[in-house]
Amino acid sequence: MDTWLIAFLFVGSQFSYSFGYDGSGYSAYGDDEDSYSHRYRGVPWCAPIKVKHGQVSCRTPRGEYYKNVMGTRCKIHCKKGYEMQGSPEVVCMATKQWSGNYACREIRCTKLTMPANGGYKCSDGSYYNSRCEYFCSPGYTLKGERTVTCMSNKAWTTGQTACVDVQPPVIKCPSVKEKTAEPGKLTVRVTWDTPEGKDTADGILTEPQDLLYRLRPCWEQGLLQVLCAMRRCNPLSPPDNGYMKCDSDGDNYGATCEFTCTGGYELQGSAARVCQYGMSWSGTETSCSPMNINVGVRSAAALLDQFYEKRRLLIISAPTAANHYYRFQMTNLQHAQCGLDLRHVTVVELVGIYPAQIGRIRHRLIPPGLALQIRLLLQISNNNYNMVLIDKQGVDKMRYTFPITSAELFTTIDTFPLRKEEMVLQEQAGHTCQP
Incomplete structure (x- = not known):
């Protein structure tokens, strides 16, 4: 746990106090701060909390009228259809800042798969409570669920949906031509014109095998010559x-x-x-x-949302560029760029302590304020080396307080279910890293 010493200077008197900070945004108050709170209790200290699409319940240290005095502890509750991004509970600190970031983000389900020979339309895209209705092309019949709804667990209501051609084609058998055997012969060759066949789904018969099967009653009447294209x-x-x-x-x-x-x-x-x-x-x-990648956004959530369902993130944080863990990790990854690209991994570097910190995504610099928001959102301490691996769904998968080799990192990523599907596609397309 890091210890910060914050001193406040007032006219006529001077006193100091300390509080602990473990990277999560919470504080443990000491006796000096309790004395300070006693003197200034009831005085608004932090900015009032406003949460869009959510509710706030706050508890002050001594039941003060204002719900943003120093030491106030507030819990964030998101409305139905929204999920918490950041800290569900924050504390008004002596710095006049709340201990963490908070936001209620609308729940979003994965994108639906379009059925062959059909499609779907949704009331609100892939967001919570959106109702999507499937439809089929003319001549095809819907089999399975007609509608699905995005639920609060980020999954669609169950059911398999497909568009199938259940109506058999209509075959018109050609008329039989009567022929008489020539003298001295016991057989005669009889031929028909190309039979007519229609299918309500696509207008023609596309499969030769299906055509022959449907024409079996006609075939049994004699020799039938069929030209299939x-x-x-x-x-x-x-x-x-x-x-x-x-x-x-x-x-x-x-x-x-x-x-x-x-x-x-x-x-x-x-x-x-x-x-x-x-x-x-x-x-x-x-x-x-x-x-x-737009690094000019206002919030860390807006920056990270650009990678949703597209890239995995490897966020590397260090207090200084001279940190030996940080230098070892970056040197190791520099020689593994092909493997990172093959696994759709983007490296985000956060080096230094605000305001003298540097954020970087490859060659793009991240503003210090935005880099600080990333650390607060992901609860990353700026006093120690940390590395966070986030998958394409925005889920925090692994955290490291020490450097690892690229081989260890790739072994972990290759166990992700979505990565296994990517490996099959890459193998079929011949995408590999040459040694």
């Missing part, structure tokens, strides 16, 4: 710094190709494209552009 679009290629996954045969009529970008890149254009009847792809050309 398949409509195809020009093959698509995955975008640079991204992946492409297609169903069916990849470029035949009705095939759907979905696109994703590697960590650190944002999707531009259509996330999914369908080969249409006219042998052209729906939507617009897809590309992956480098992620633009």
Whole structure:
């Protein structure tokens, strides 16, 4: 536990007191501070607490009228549909500042998967209590849940949904042509015109095997000659710094190709494209552009939210640039940049003590005030070396008070469920780090 000594100078008298700080924003008051509180009790000390989308309940040391006198302890409660970001309980400190940051952030569920041959529309995107309704393309029938709702546990209401073609195609058998065997022959060859077939889903019969199966009653009447053709679009290629996954045969009529970008890149254009009847792809050309990190935001939550579902964060904090733990860790990571990029990891450095502290994301400098907010939000002490690993969902996964090797870090990340899916895609695309 670090100990800070804060001295207050007043006209006619001088006194001092100390309090403890362990990096979480809470204080343990001593006798001197109790004497100070007795003299100035009832005097507003910290700024009044205002929480958007939440409620505050405060308890003053001696039941004072104002709920922001020194020593006041306030608990933050978020409204339904919102979750706490920061400290759920703060204390008015002698510095006239509350001991931590607090905010109520709207609960958000993961993005829904678009069903093949259909889609969905939502009342409020992926946020809490948003109601999403599935629909299918003409000729397809919805199977499963028609609507799902984003719940307070960040999950959608259960149920599998798909669009299926349940109505069989309509086959019109050609008329039989009567033929008489030629003299001296016991057989005669009978042929039919190409039969007509319609499907309410796509207008034509695309699968030759399905066509033959549906024509079996016609086939049993004699020899049937069928010419099958398949409509195809020009093959698509995955975008640079991204992946492409297609169903069916990849470029035949009705095939759907979905696109994703590697960590650190944002999707531009259509996330999914369908080969249409006219042998052209729906939507617009897809590309992956480098992620633009804005360090000019007002809060640490706004900065970290830019990485949500896109990048993992490795936040490294040290009191000085000369800290031997910090120097060892950064030297080790410099030789592992490919492995960091492969695992979608962005390194955030917080060095020094406010206001003489430096924050950095690669070559972008973070303002001292914003760097301080990051430490307060994540409860990182600025007097010791610390390292925090945050996953793509914004969850604090691991904390270290000592440096580790890049191999140990990569082993930990590779156990994350989402990372295992990424490894499969990267292996298919041939994305690796050369030794």
